[in-house]
Amino acid sequence: MKRVCAWCGKDLGTVPSVVHPDGLITHGICKECAFHLRAQAGMPLRAFLDGLGVPVLLVDPEGNIKTASRDARKILSKDLPEIEGYRPGEVFECANAMLPGGCGKTSHCSGCAIRRTVTDTFETGKSHEKVKAYLKQETGGARQRLSLLISTEKVGEVVLLRIDEMRVEDNPQPGEEIP
Numbered sequence: 719m720k721r722v723c724a725w726c727g728k729d730l731g732t733v734p735s736v737v738h739p740d741g742l743i744t745h746g747i748c749k750e751c752a753f754h755l756r757a758q759a760g761m762p763l764r765a766f767l768d769g770l771g772v773p774v775l776l777v778d779p780e781g782n783i784k785t786a787s788r789d790a791r792k793i794l795s796k797d798l799p800e801i802e803g804y805r806p807g808e809v810f811e812c813a814n815a816m817l818p819g820g821c822g823k824t825s826h827c828s829g830c831a832i833r834r835t836v837t838d839t840f841e842t843g844k845s846h847e848k849v850k851a852y853l854k855q856e857t858g859g860a861r862q863r864l865s866l867l868i869s870t871e872k873v874g875e876v877v878l879l880r881i882d883e884m885r886v887e888d889n890p891q892p893g894e895e896i897p
């Protein structure tokens with residue numbers, strides 16, 4: 719079974735297929751990616767993130783976003799001053815992030831897949847691949863659901879949060895809970 723870097727796509731060789739019998743490809747992070755993220759001695763961090771060519775946010779242990787790749791800025795339609803230092807719920811414009819307490823602190827936040835996934839990666843060091851996450855947006859009184867697929871990886875003291883897919887659903891399916 720092939721193993722590739724989940725971040726730059728580099729081939730990491732093969733692993734015995736007994737380890738992951740369900741898929742053809744297993745993911746990890748390559749030494750170069752980890753180096754650039756850990757050591758500030760390499761390429762400037764944002765240049766490295768931009769070079770990945772995918773939307774990636776860097777989250778610190780307090781759950782704040784340290785910085786974002788160019789593709790992340792594009793998909794979110796936000797510039798760095800509107801991203802750096804903010805909570806994920808704020809940059810994704812989650813309606814719950816506007817409630818008292820803010821992103822991660824409201825009674826709705828325990829069901830948030832973004833929060834759960836990032837927290838788990840911080841606590842266990844385990845990476846996650848294409849996890850489904852939903853959040854509720856309210857724009858001018860209209861309610862819509864933002865549907866996401868996210869992946870995470872812990873590198874040193876930060877977690878990489880990749881946005882694999884992001885789309886607005888105007889009509890959430892009946893019975894589908896928006897956390």
Ligand SMILES: [Zn+2]
Nearest residue numbers: 723726748751
């Ligand atoms: Zn890599």
